[in-house]
Amino acid sequence: MENMETNISIKNLDLSFGAVDVLKNLNLDIGQGEFLVLLGSSGCGKSTLLNCIAGLLEITDGQIFIGGRNVTWEEPSKRGIGMVFQSYALYPQMTVEGNLTFGLKNAKVPKAEIEERVARAAKILQIEPLLKRKPAALSGGQRQRVAIGRALVRDVDVFLFDEPLSNLDAKLRADLRVEIKQLHQTLANTMIYVTHDQVEAMTLADRIAIMRGGLILQLGSPDEIYSRPANKYVAEFIGSPSMNFFEGHIDDSGFATQGLHVPLQGYDFAGPRPQGPAWLGIRPEHIASGEVASAHPVQMTGKAELIEPLGSDTLVRSRVGDRQIWLRMDGQIKPRPGDELPIGFDPAMASLFDKDSEERL
Amino acid sequence: MADLSTNPAHRAGDRTEAGPRGRRPKRAFSGRNIMIYGTLIVVALYYLLPLYVMVVTSLKGMPEIRLGNIFSPPMEITFAPWKKAWAEACTGLNCDGLSRGFGNSIKIMVPSVILSIVIASLNGYALANWKFKGADIFFTILIIGAFIPYQVMLYPIVILLREAGLYGSLTGLIIVHTIFGMPILTLLFRNYFTSVPEELFKAARVDGAGFWGIYFRIMLPMSLPIFVVAMILQVTGIWNDFLFGVVYTRPENYPMTVQLNNIVNSVQGVKEYNVNMAATLLTGLVPLIIYFISGKLFVRGIAAGAVKG
Numbered sequence: 001m002e003n004m005e006t007n008i009s010i011k012n013l014d015l016s017f018g019a020v021d022v023l024k025n026l027n028l029d030i031g032q033g034e035f036l037v038l039l040g041s042s043g044c045g046k047s048t049l050l051n052c053i054a055g056l057l058e059i060t061d062g063q064i065f066i067g068g069r070n071v072t073w074e075e076p077s078k079r080g081i082g083m084v085f086q087s088y089a090l091y092p093q094m095t096v097e098g099n100l101t102f103g104l105k106n107a108k109v110p111k112a113e114i115e116e117r118v119a120r121a122a123k124i125l126q127i128e129p130l131l132k133r134k135p136a137a138l139s140g141g142q143r144q145r146v147a148i149g150r151a152l153v154r155d156v157d158v159f160l161f162d163e164p165l166s167n168l169d170a171k172l173r174a175d176l177r178v179e180i181k182q183l184h185q186t187l188a189n190t191m192i193y194v195t196h197d198q199v200e201a202m203t204l205a206d207r208i209a210i211m212r213g214g215l216i217l218q219l220g221s222p223d224e225i226y227s228r229p230a231n232k233y234v235a236e237f238i239g240s241p242s243m244n245f246f247e248g249h250i251d252d253s254g255f256a257t258q259g260l261h262v263p264l265q266g267y268d269f270a271g272p273r274p275q276g277p278a279w280l281g282i283r284p285e286h287i288a289s290g291e292v293a294s295a296h297p298v299q300m301t302g303k304a305e306l307i308e309p310l311g312s313d314t315l316v317r318s319r320v321g322d323r324q325i326w327l328r329m330d331g332q333i334k335p336r337p338g339d340e341l342p343i344g345f346d347p348a349m350a351s352l353f354d355k356d357s358e359e360r361l
Numbered sequence: 362m363a364d365l366s367t368n369p370a371h372r373a374g375d376r377t378e379a380g381p382r383g384r385r386p387k388r389a390f391s392g393r394n395i396m397i398y399g400t401l402i403v404v405a406l407y408y409l410l411p412l413y414v415m416v417v418t419s420l421k422g423m424p425e426i427r428l429g430n431i432f433s434p435p436m437e438i439t440f441a442p443w444k445k446a447w448a449e450a451c452t453g454l455n456c457d458g459l460s461r462g463f464g465n466s467i468k469i470m471v472p473s474v475i476l477s478i479v480i481a482s483l484n485g486y487a488l489a490n491w492k493f494k495g496a497d498i499f500f501t502i503l504i505i506g507a508f509i510p511y512q513v514m515l516y517p518i519v520i521l522l523r524e525a526g527l528y529g530s531l532t533g534l535i536i537v538h539t540i541f542g543m544p545i546l547t548l549l550f551r552n553y554f555t556s557v558p559e560e561l562f563k564a565a566r567v568d569g570a571g572f573w574g575i576y577f578r579i580m581l582p583m584s585l586p587i588f589v590v591a592m593i594l595q596v597t598g599i600w601n602d603f604l605f606g607v608v609y610t611r612p613e614n615y616p617m618t619v620q621l622n623n624i625v626n627s628v629q630g631v632k633e634y635n636v637n638m639a640a641t642l643l644t645g646l647v648p649l650i651i652y653f654i655s656g657k658l659f660v661r662g663i664a665a666g667a668v669k670g
Contacts, residue, residue, distance in 0.1 A: 056563050077569030089560035093582040102578070103568030150568070162560075 007032040007190045008053065008158060013062035015052060015214075022048050023214045026062070030192065035184050037201040038194045040211035041237070046194045049211070050160050053192065055079050067157055077106070079158075082151025086163040088143040090135040096146050097131040100153050114153075121152040124183070141172045148183070161193040165200065177203060198238055202226070210234050228351070232358035235281050235351055241315060241326040243281040243351070250278045250361070255352065259321050262298050266348030270360050277355035284315065284326040286349040289341045290333070296344030302327075304339045318343065419443065419638035426634050442635035446643055450636055452623040454612075459640055461613075462620030465531070466600060466647075469616055473535045474595040477542035478588065484543070485550025486576050490562050500551070507544035515608055522609060529611040537609055538599050546591055553587040554580060589655050597648040617644050 008030040015023040022045050030036050038046035051057040053064060055076035063072050071079045090099050097118060104114045122128045125145045135143055144164055151159050161180075165173045181204055184191055195201055201208050202222045209219045210233075218230040229235035235243050248257030255262040255278065262280060264273075288296055302318030302325055309315075314329045318341055327343060335341065352361040388394075414431055419442050421435040448458040455461060487493065488500055518537060519528065527533035557580065565575045606616040615623075621644045625637045 051563075054563075054567060056566060075569075076563075076567045081567065083564065083567045085560040085564060087558055087560050089558065089564035091561065091565070091579055102565075102570070106569035106574060150564070154568075 005032040006030070007034070007067060008192070009063075009065040010049075010053070011063040011065070013049075013052060013064070014060045015048060015057065016060050021214060023052070023059075026214070026216065028209065028216065028219070030190060031206075033188045033190055035191045035193065035204055035206045037205035037208045038192065038211060039196070039198065039201040039208050039237075041196055044211040045214040046196075046211045047162055048214075050162055050192060050194045054081055054083050054160050077103070080156045081158045081160055082154040082156045083160040084144070084147045084151050084162065084164045086166050088135070088140075088147045088167070090143055090146055090150075092135055095132055095134055096127065096138070096149075099135070099146055100131075100149050103150065103154055117153045117155060121149040124152065124186070125149050140168050141176060144168065144176060145179075148180075152187075157189050159189060159191040161191065161195075163194055163196070165197070166195075173200075180204065198240070202238075210237065228360065229281075230360050232279055232281070232353045235353070239283055239285075241284050241328075243283050244287070244325050246280045246282075246323070247355070248278060248280060250275055250352070255280050255347075260298070260300065262347050262350070264347055264352075266297070266346060267350065267352065268348070269352075274354070274361050278361060279353040279355060279358070280350055281353065282345050282350045285328040287325065287327040287343055287345045289316075289327055289329055289343045291342075293342045293344035296346050298347060299342065299344040300325075302341045302343050304335045304337055304341055307335060307337060309334070316341070415638045415642055419635050419642060421635055423631070423633065423635065442633070443639040443643070445633075446624070446636045446640035450624045450640065451627070452615075452620050459617060459620055459624070459643055462615055462617035463643075465610075465614055466617040468531055469534055469538065469606075470596060470599045470647075473538035473542070473599050474592060476535065477539040477546055477595055478591050480539065481543055481546030481591065482550045482581075482584075482588070483576070484547040485552075486554050486580055487572075488547070488551045489554035489557075490575070490580075491572065500547075503544050503547055507548070511541070511604060515604075519608065528609065529614065531610070531614055534605060534609045534614075534616075537605050538602070541605075542595055542598070546595070549591055549594075550584075550587060553584060557583060593651060593655055596651050600647050 006029050008028075010026060010028040013023055013026040013028075014021070026049065038049060040046045048057065052059050053066075055071065055074060059072070063070060065071065066079055066081070076083075090096075091102065094102065100118050100121060101114050104117065109117075118131075119128075122131060125148060127142065127145050127149060130138060130142060130146070135146070138146065144167075147164070164180075165176055168176065177200055180191075180193075184204075193200070193204060205222050207219060207221055208225050210217045210225065212233060218225060218234050220228075220230075225234065225238055229238060232245075236245075246255075246257045246260065248255050248260075250256075250264070250273075252275075253261070254264045257280065289302075293299060300320045302320045304316050304318050305324070306317040307314060308317075310331065312331045314331055314333060314335070316327050316329060316335055318325050318327060320343075325343070327341075329335070353359060354361055417434055418426060418431065420438050420440070422437065422439050422441070425436060446458055447460055449456060450458045452462075484503075488496055522528040522533045522537075525533070527536065561579065562575065565579050570578060600616075601618060602616070603618045603622065606619045610616070610619075621640050624640050
C-alpha cells in the first residue's frame with residue numbers, strides 16, 4: 001500500500017460531544033483503491049469516524065481530504081461518497097428503482113444517464129428482477145444488495161460501509177461478504193468498512209485499523225495484525241478463541257513463568273531485547289499437540305477438560321498445572337475430556353508484551 | 362368423514378395416547394371472558410343509552426314527548442325537529458337555525474386544522490432531525506405551553522387580537538386555534554419523526570436531499586398515520602371548542618357549539634326537547650363522521666406505513 005496514491009486523508013481529527021471526546025487527534029491516510037476496515041468493539045468510535053468522513057457528523061477540529069480536495073465543510077452529497085448502512089435504510093415508500101434513482105434525481109442527472117447507471121448497477125448486483133418491487137417485499141440479502149446499488153449508481157470513488165452485514169444471518173453474511181470482495185476487485189474503488197466482526201475484517205481488508213476509545217491502536221495488513229499484534233488488546237481481540245497468555249519474566253535465558261521456561265532464540269523482538277516482567281501470548285492454532293509436539297522447543301503435558309468440535313477443527317480447553325490453555329486441533333482428532341495431551345509450541349510464533357504498558361516487545 | 366386422512370385420529374402411524382392432545386379447548390364462559398365481555402357490555406350501554414334517547418326524542422313530536430316515556434320508540438316518526446334545528450330555530454336576533462353556525466365552524470375549522478398541522482409537522486421534523494442550537498430549550502418551552510391553563514391566557518389574547526385589529530373576526534380565532542394546537546401537535550410529530558430510523562435520514566442526506574427534500578419525499582410519505590391522528594385531534598378539538606369561540610368572535614361569527622348553547626339554553630317559550638336533541642346531534646355529527654371515515658383510514662395508514670426500515 002505504500003506506493004499507492006492517497007485518496008482519503010484524515011488530519012488531526014477531533015470530535016467531542018459536549019465534554020466527551022469521542023475521537024482524539026486522529027490521523028489516517030487511505031490509498032486509492034484500498035479496502036480499509038475499521039475494527040473494534042462497540043463504542044470504540046469506528047462508526048463515528050465513518051460518519052465524520054461521510055459528513056453526517058460535524059467534526060470539532062481537524063481536516064478531511066477526499067481525492068485531494070478539502071471536504072471538511074462539504075455536504076455529504078458533495079463529497080463523492082456512497083454509503084451503505086446496517087439497517088439498509090431503504091426508503092420504504094419507493095420501489096427499488098426509486099431508491100436507486102433518488103440521489104441521481106436530486107443531483108439532476110440526465111434521464112438517459114440515470115437509466116444507464118441503474119441498469120449497470122442492477123446487472124452487477126443481479127437485482128434486475130426486483131426493480132419494480134418495494135423494499136418490504138425483499139429479503140434481507142436483497143435489501144442489502146439494493147442498498148449497495150444505491151451507492152453504486154452514484155458513480156463515486158469512495159464507498160463507506162457501516163456494518164452492512166450485521167443484520168443478516170450467518171449464511172447470507174458469508175455470501176455477501178464474498179460479493180463485496182468481488183465488487184471491490186471489479187470496481188477497484190476505495191472502500192472503508194466498519195465492522196466488529198474479525199472474520200469480515202480479516203477476509204476483506206487490505207489494511208485493518210483496530211480502534212479503541214477513539215484511538216487507532218494498530219493499522220496494518222491482516223497478516224501483520226494477526227502475527228505481530230502491536231499490543232495485548234489487539235492480540236486478544238483478534239483470533240477466536242483468544243490468544244493464551246502467560247504472565248512471567250524475561251531474563252537472559254528466556255521467558256520464565258511458573259513451571260515453564262521458554263527460550264527466546266527464534267523470537268523477533270520489536271526493539272532491543274528487554275528484561276523484566278512481561279506477558280507471553282500464543283495462539284491456540286500455534287500450539288501443536290500429539291506426536292508433533294515433541295518437535296517444538298517448548299513442551300508440556302495438558303489434560304483435556306472441554307472439547308468444542310467445529311467439524312473442520314476441534315477446540316480443546318486443556319489444563320496445564322493451574323493454567324487453562326486453549327488449543328486448536330485437526331477436526332479428525334477426537335479427544336475426550338480427561339485425555340492426557342502432549343502439547344508444544346515454537347516461541348517464534350509467540351508474542352511478548354510489556355507487563356505494564358502492554359505494548360509489543 | 363369424507364377424507365379420513367385429514368382427521369388426526371385416523372392418521373397413519375398415529376402414536377398418540379389417550380388424554381389431552383392438540384390445541385387446548387377454550388371455555389366460552391370462563392371467568393375471564395365474563396369479566397371482559399360483561400365490562401364491555403356495561404360500558405357500551407352506558408354510552409349508547411343517552412344516544413338512543415337523543416335519537417328517539419329528536420324524532421318525536423312534542424305531544425308524544427309530554428307523555429314522558431323517554432325510552433319508547435316514536436309512534437310517529439317526524440323530521441320536523443331536525444328541520445327546525447337546522448334552519449328555523451332562533452338564536453338572538455337571527456332565526457336561521459344552526460346552519461349559520463355550521464358554516465362558521467367549517468370556516469374556522471378547515472384553515473385552523475390545515476395551518477396547525479403544517480406548522481406543527483415542520484416543527485416536529487426540525488426538532489427530531491435537524492438538531493439546531495437551542496432545540497431542546499425551544500421544545501421545553503413549547504411543552505410547558507401545553508400545561509398553562511387557557512383561562513390565564515384568555516384576556517392577554519383579547520388585547521393582542523384587539524391591537525392587531527383581529528378581535529371578533531374569524532381570522533383571529535383561526536390564529537388562536539393554530540397556536541393552541543402547537544404544543545401537543547409538535548410533541549406528536551416530533552415523537553413520530555424521532556421513531557423513524559436515523560439511518561434513513563442519513564441515507565437521504567448522502568443522496569443529496571436537503572431540509573425540504575427529506576421532509577416532502579422521505580418523511581411525509583412515511584407519516585400518513587400520524588397526520589391522520591393529528592387531523593382527528595384537531596378536527597374534534599376545534600369543532601368542539603366553545604370557550605375560544607364565545608370569547609373571540611362576534612355573534613354573527615359564532616361557531617356551531619356556541620349557537621347550540623344559545624338554542625338549548627334559550628329561556629323564552631316552551632322547551633322544545635326534540636329540537637334541542639336534533640340540534641345537539643347535528644352539532645356532534647361532524648366529529649362523528651370524522652371518526653367513522655378516518656378510523657378506517659387510520660388503520661390502513663398504519664398498515665401501509667408498517668415497513669421495516
